[in-house]
Amino acid sequence: MKGEKLNSIILILLVLLLLMMVGMGIGFLTVIKNLSPSASGSKSATEIEKPEKLYIYDVNDGKPLMSNLQDTQTNxxxxxxxxxxxxxxxxxxxxxxxxxxxxxxxxxxxxxxxxTADELLKPEGKEKVRKEIKDRLNEIFDNKVYNVNFGEFIIQ
Structure with a gap:
């Protein structure tokens, strides 16, 4: 009798311990999922949702623009x-x-x-220019410029 009672108590304690471990695992996974940046509903400040429809405007009717770049000692x-x-x-x-x-x-x-040419030739240079142009245009056009794309981008 005593042995059966002891076995029952041990079994109940093992089941409770197992349930606690499963609960803690689920809780841990839930916390990790909510902290990850790719979790749905938690967009970063720089991540903007793409609108359903975008409209295109070709600056200068698609013809190239030319500009002098800032001079440096080497360029x-x-x-x-x-x-x-x-x-x-x-x-x-x-x-x-x-x-x-x-x-x-x-x-x-x-x-x-x-x-400078050196700035634009760096991998992040083009992106910085794209962002700066977009920001300046959004000041004029009430934040309706979604993206700036370059077709031709030649430095000589």
């Missing part, structure tokens, strides 16, 4: 030739941008002129 007289395409979130914005093409081209030119 003097370098120029850049780019074609720029803007993705915007407002259907009517490309028409407005046509009317302000000269302003857009001037912003792109001023951003490019502030860079």
């Amino acid at each position: 003097v007289g370098r120029v850049i030739r780019v074609t720029v395409q803007l993705e915007v979130t407002d259907k009517k914005l490309p028409e407005t941008m046509k009317e302000k093409n000269i302003v857009i081209a001037d912003i792109i030119d001023s951003v490019l002129r502030s860079k």
Whole structure:
């Protein structure tokens, strides 16, 4: 009798211990899942949800823009030739941008002129320019510029 009672108590304690371990494992996995950056519903500040529909505007009607780059001791007289395409979130914005093409081209030119060839040739250089142009355009166009794409990007 005593042996059976002792076995029953040990069995109950083992089952409880097993349930506690399973519960702790589930809790641990839940915490890890919620902390991971790829968890759904937890987007970082830099991650912006892509709109359903984007509209395209080709700066300068798709023709290349040329700018002088900032001189350095090792690189003097370098120029850049780019074609720029803007993705915007407002259907009517490309028409407005046509009317302000000269302003857009001037912003792109001023951003490019502030860079050296060495800066632009670094892997992150193009991305920095893309972001700077986008930020400057969003000041004018009420944050409706979603992306800046370069077709041609030649430095000579």
